[in-house]
Amino acid sequence: MTAMDRKTLEKLYAGLIGMDAGMRLGAPVENPYWTYERLQSYYGDIRGYLREQRYYTADDDVNGPLIFVRALADNAMPETLTSEAVGETWLNYTRRGMGMFWWGGEDASTEHRAYMNLRRGVKAPRSGSIGENGKTAAEQIGGQIFVDAWGLICPGDPARASALAAAAASVSHDGSGVDGARFMAACVAAAYTASSLDEVLDTGLLFLPEKCDYRRVVETVRAYHRAHPAEADFRACRAMIAREFREEEYPGGYHIVPNAGICILAMLYGKGDLGRSIEISVMCGYDTDCNASNIGTILGVLGGLGGVPERYRRPINDLVTLSSVSGYLNLVDLSDKAKELGALSCRMYGGALPNGVVCPKPGELRLDFPFPGSTHGLELSDKAEHTLRIVSGKAHSGMYCAELMTDGKCAGPVDLSFKAMLTRSDLHEERYDPVFAAKVSPGQRVSVWMRSEQIAPAAVTVTPFVRRAMTGERVCTPVAVLPEGEWTEIVFTVPELGGDAVHDVGWTIAVKPDVAPWVMGRMYVDEITVTGAMNYAVDFSLQREEFSQLTPFSFNDCAGKREADAMRLTAEALPYMSGAQAYTGNYYLRDTAAAASVTVESGGSGLVLLRGQGTRRYYALGFSAPGECAVLRYENGTVIKLAAAPFAWQPGREYALRAEAKGDTLTLSVDGTPVLEAHDGRYTYGMPGLGFTGAGTALWRNLRISGEC
Numbered sequence: 001m002t003a004m005d006r007k008t009l010e011k012l013y014a015g016l017i018g019m020d021a022g023m024r025l026g027a028p029v030e031n032p033y034w035t036y037e038r039l040q041s042y043y044g045d046i047r048g049y050l051r052e053q054r055y056y057t058a059d060d061d062v063n064g065p066l067i068f069v070r071a072l073a074d075n076a077m078p079e080t081l082t083s084e085a086v087g088e089t090w091l092n093y094t095r096r097g098m099g100m101f102w103w104g105g106e107d108a109s110t111e112h113r114a115y116m117n118l119r120r121g122v123k124a125p126r127s128g129s130i131g132e133n134g135k136t137a138a139e140q141i142g143g144q145i146f147v148d149a150w151g152l153i154c155p156g157d158p159a160r161a162s163a164l165a166a167a168a169a170s171v172s173h174d175g176s177g178v179d180g181a182r183f184m185a186a187c188v189a190a191a192y193t194a195s196s197l198d199e200v201l202d203t204g205l206l207f208l209p210e211k212c213d214y215r216r217v218v219e220t221v222r223a224y225h226r227a228h229p230a231e232a233d234f235r236a237c238r239a240m241i242a243r244e245f246r247e248e249e250y251p252g253g254y255h256i257v258p259n260a261g262i263c264i265l266a267m268l269y270g271k272g273d274l275g276r277s278i279e280i281s282v283m284c285g286y287d288t289d290c291n292a293s294n295i296g297t298i299l300g301v302l303g304g305l306g307g308v309p310e311r312y313r314r315p316i317n318d319l320v321t322l323s324s325v326s327g328y329l330n331l332v333d334l335s336d337k338a339k340e341l342g343a344l345s346c347r348m349y350g351g352a353l354p355n356g357v358v359c360p361k362p363g364e365l366r367l368d369f370p371f372p373g374s375t376h377g378l379e380l381s382d383k384a385e386h387t388l389r390i391v392s393g394k395a396h397s398g399m400y401c402a403e404l405m406t407d408g409k410c411a412g413p414v415d416l417s418f419k420a421m422l423t424r425s426d427l428h429e430e431r432y433d434p435v436f437a438a439k440v441s442p443g444q445r446v447s448v449w450m451r452s453e454q455i456a457p458a459a460v461t462v463t464p465f466v467r468r469a470m471t472g473e474r475v476c477t478p479v480a481v482l483p484e485g486e487w488t489e490i491v492f493t494v495p496e497l498g499g500d501a502v503h504d505v506g507w508t509i510a511v512k513p514d515v516a517p518w519v520m521g522r523m524y525v526d527e528i529t530v531t532g533a534m535n536y537a538v539d540f541s542l543q544r545e546e547f548s549q550l551t552p553f554s555f556n557d558c559a560g561k562r563e564a565d566a567m568r569l570t571a572e573a574l575p576y577m578s579g580a581q582a583y584t585g586n587y588y589l590r591d592t593a594a595a596a597s598v599t600v601e602s603g604g605s606g607l608v609l610l611r612g613q614g615t616r617r618y619y620a621l622g623f624s625a626p627g628e629c630a631v632l633r634y635e636n637g638t639v640i641k642l643a644a645a646p647f648a649w650q651p652g653r654e655y656a657l658r659a660e661a662k663g664d665t666l667t668l669s670v671d672g673t674p675v676l677e678a679h680d681g682r683y684t685y686g687m688p689g690l691g692f693t694g695a696g697t698a699l700w701r702n703l704r705i706s707g708e709c
Helices: 006-029 036-042 060-068 070-074 083-093 110-119 148-152 158-169 176-191 197-205 213-227 231-244 256-269 274-283 288-303 334-349
Strands: 319-321 331-333 365-367 386-392 400-409 414-419 445-454 458-468 474-476 480-482 488-493 502-513 518-531 534-538 554-556 559-563 566-571 580-583 591-603 606-612 617-625 628-635 638-646 654-662 665-670 673-679 687-692 696-708
Touching (some): 006 148, 083 110, 083 158, 148 158, 148 176, 176 256, 197 213, 197 256, 213 231, 213 256, 256 288, 319 334, 331 334, 445 458, 445 480, 591 606, 591 687, 617 654, 617 665, 638 673, 654 696, 687 696
Antiparallel strands (some): 365 518, 386 400, 400 518, 414 502, 445 488, 445 518, 458 474, 458 502, 566 696, 606 617, 606 687, 654 665
16 A cells, blocks of 8 residues: 555545444444334334434444554554553553443453453453453453454455454453454455445455354354345344344353344345444344444445435534543544544555645644535534535635535624534533543634635624633634635634633624625635644633543542632542543643642642653652652553652642653752753653542642643
8 A cells, every 4th residue: 555545535534434323323222221122112113313412422332443543553553563552552541430431340341351450460362361251251242343443544454454453352352252353344444445245244254263153143144135135124134143143142241243143134134325224233222332333334434425324424523522531532523533544544554645635733633624524523503594514626725625605684693613622511411421621722823714705795704712611601802804705814812711621613704795685605614723832721610520520631540529729639549550640631742831739638649740641651740759759650550760859748738830841851840949850752742630649639729731732
């Protein structure tokens, strides 16, 4: 592979949309209450989403693929990816007991058991093996639901996709669980170049043992379909699966083998149509979101963007939520994620993205509409007299841009905006405990290119604004007058928000007709970027407890509560604990300073964290032990003391800590006086945060963060 052409990249993007569409369709009825019979009685013939939700909360079927694939870049793109490296990725991005996957207890959830095995020091692949966990646990469905991304980054290379998926799945699964990983990832990779669904399935079978339960269910369902090909026969095929692959033979509640049968059934009886196939899979019951998600990825790639039904694509609006330890990474723009995974694929194969497709610098935003229909989550405040669509041939650069059409009598102003973060009020439920940190911060530069085309002479004004996350207050910047027919760059700097975070970034567009009361015209929008340094405060008195966290933090092995203008951070003594972390802010901050006041109430530490790449990789600066200050590096379960000095700090007394990372220099100041300096180049970017070396309680105030990506 010397380059990734545009068609291939669009297929990758379509696979991501299909994955999320399947998850959103199936997730509301994955509860055991929704038996096959109840689904049939209540919903009948499913033809669209079962719930209308503006934003859908996180789910393990999307968490796993989009987070665990980071193992490649985090480990410098190794020639051979090991299960042990993926196991470290599990630990690094997962909060103990929250988010990422189902925490149903070690005896019920294979992923819960595997995670705790890793915490106990059981390395992968032993952590997921039959020998460690038993055959029933090792062969649950999780082996295949986390592997879509391995196929997405291996276009036309099912052998490599299968090998990567097997290594990744072995962290938590074994036996048929790993067979499913090989098969599903190979099918996704094969779908890029296959001409039919049968060709995809034939390719997937190449990576299964000649005699295995997974091959048997795939071949059995295909044979049944050949004998009974009418769509109406899918329920009879479902009955055959229940009869031939009984729960007594495949126990555990979520065994991979019968669920694989449902995936094959749905794709065959859906005739490879993405929408109909995920609908059939959900009507069949079993693990509804997992099956529909895998199907959606395969058929999204196979059929490309043209095969994604609008009824499933439009509500997604390019936005997906995750529930990793990084609030910054948890709000995903699928257009951007497609470019990111495409670039990862190019790094692996030595190719390049198509001409005109530009990846933003990590930590910055670029909304440039690279694909047909890619919206980047843009929203309109009024849809009665205004419409938004993505068009070709009008862009400032590239192939596509957004077109805002106004058509109404005395049409009022309209807001065009995108989300910088989500809060609890944006979501309808709390599945998988997502948590968010703003992707846009005070001090950064926001730019957009706009061009006006009005039918009648009119004055067009654009007022940039941001909306505060906690108070909801809108903060406007100076009005810009837009000349007719010219591409014009409108730029503003995000203002200081008094300790609040940015929830929305947008522009109020007003058209004042000079001749007639009817407003008819178009506004073209392109290349929205957010760049530059940030400098902002976190006012704890404004924050709210959401998703069992405290905005805008994500906690691992600790908990935070608001107390007046402070946050009380508490870490209990837990087995297999290696520090405690409370992260916030941009995941890709490089040169960073974080300052806060701390009063250690119990325990022997109070630390400012810099360049945190997760729970296992970060720098910690501050009070490391009674009578000591230190600069520490946490790395995959080990703690390295880069510098230390005696310091007679006292519990119960408030101190002002300031930690800074600049290049490879790490410095710590206490009450304005430099105390320590260390040099280390292991981590070049990451999140700021607060934490402990172990159990303890501390009161934190006056947090301020500055830095640049």
